[in-house]
Amino acid sequence: MAKYQLLLPKMGESVAEATIIKWNKKPGDYIEADEAVMEIATDKVDSEVPSPVSGKLVEQLCKEDEVVQVGSVIAIIETDVAESNDVSPAATVPAPEAAPQPVAEKAPQFVAQATPQAIVEEQTPEPVAAIPGIDQIEQRETAPVSGVKYENRFYSPLVKNIATQEGVGSAELDQIPGTGAEGRLTKDDLLNYLQKRGTNGSATPNFTAPQQTEVKQPISAPPSQPTKPVQPQTAIPVAEAPKTAPQPAATSVSGSHEIIEMDRMRRLIADHMVYSKHTSPHVTSFVEADVTELVNWREKVKNSFEKREGEKITFTPIFIEAVVKAIKDFPMINVSVNGTQIIKKKDINISMATALPSGNLIVPVIKKADELSLIGITKAVNDLANRARNNKLQPDDVKDGTFTITNVGSFGNVMGTPIINQPQVAILAVGAIKKKPAVIETPKGDSIAIRHMMFLSLSYDHRVVDGALGGSFVSRVAHYLEKWDINRTI
Structure with missing residues (x-):
């Protein structure tokens, strides 16, 4: 054997x-x-x-x-x-590739220090994932670790585990400067701090919280449990973290309610949604579009397309194509914000919100959607949606999105006010397509006819997207959908 x-x-x-x-x-x-x-x-x-x-x-x-x-x-x-x-025996085991050494997460260097430009065109996607989401939920898990509560900043599970093992309290942790995106505390920031504290007995971070007249001194580890220097390359054995007595599950006193604990993904989504609302002042603009020609075209080609390509063509790839065209017309909607800098993205990576059987949400990304044909977008949409529902997505499938589409119409909703998928600055909700009486303008005069109508809702970050840009963008998307060529071949 x-x-x-x-x-x-x-x-x-x-x-x-x-x-x-x-x-x-x-x-x-x-x-x-x-x-x-x-x-x-x-x-x-x-x-x-x-x-x-x-x-x-x-x-x-x-x-x-x-x-x-x-x-x-x-x-x-x-x-x-x-x-x-x-x-x-060792020879029967395939030689593993060398495990990559942890690298300190640094804030992305979007501009040279001597460059005064406020808007920077990004050649490649940011090294920091976009969120989820919904889209790349961005290392913001809020599950309590070993009874320690952190309220003032967001910390990854690994950072919380290390802090718990080393006796770093929340007040001390909040004062350690971080080098990650938006000042986030990374694992290496904490390990470097612990090395200094282990050598000197204490290490006061060179950091002062804004709008505070008094800075609290960091809390040192208890004398009975001296802190050992930690090497940044050493993996932290979380299993050895101090055990706490299991807490009894919450129960309803009256017996008339059921208390359900959030699962890990729901906690991540909740955290990301709160973070987005806290970060971006949201504004939503609405446009109603007549998509009768588009509906008739899809009805005409869907059977032959599925027979030829082995793929179903839904409305989602069509919406994505229209969004890509509108982004080319209004590239300042395809940006992110880093402090006072606006990061203009070269690639158009469309995130699409996908509901999972569990009731949770994940946002896979179609990379460089502007380089794909409608057939290519359709295949990418179907592949990502299927793998998302079967829990087969890889981490790279949900990173680097630059703009998000969510289809609230798939649940019968006519419109919605979606929350921005940080660090993006806009998200489009497409509503259900409904038959409605509408006024048709013709050279011979106006008439009323039954048309296929839908609402488009664009939520955008008012820090960098004003009403003129946001309203013009969503109107342009509607224009591309309304002017669909009924004779288009695919």
């Missing part, structure tokens, strides 16, 4: 670690090739880790809720392959 080392696979260029959510197999269980062994979570998506070999699970090398580096050995599987006498 040979033993196979199962490694945590690489899940995207920007992902160096993941949290173990759940083991699907326990020691002694037999695993088929390509069968899921565990479920993992990154700050972008949840996914499964399949086994590339068949065999019996001998050992689990990490525990649930533990943060593990990409490339680390997570399990030992005993395979049915006979072990050769002249080959060492």
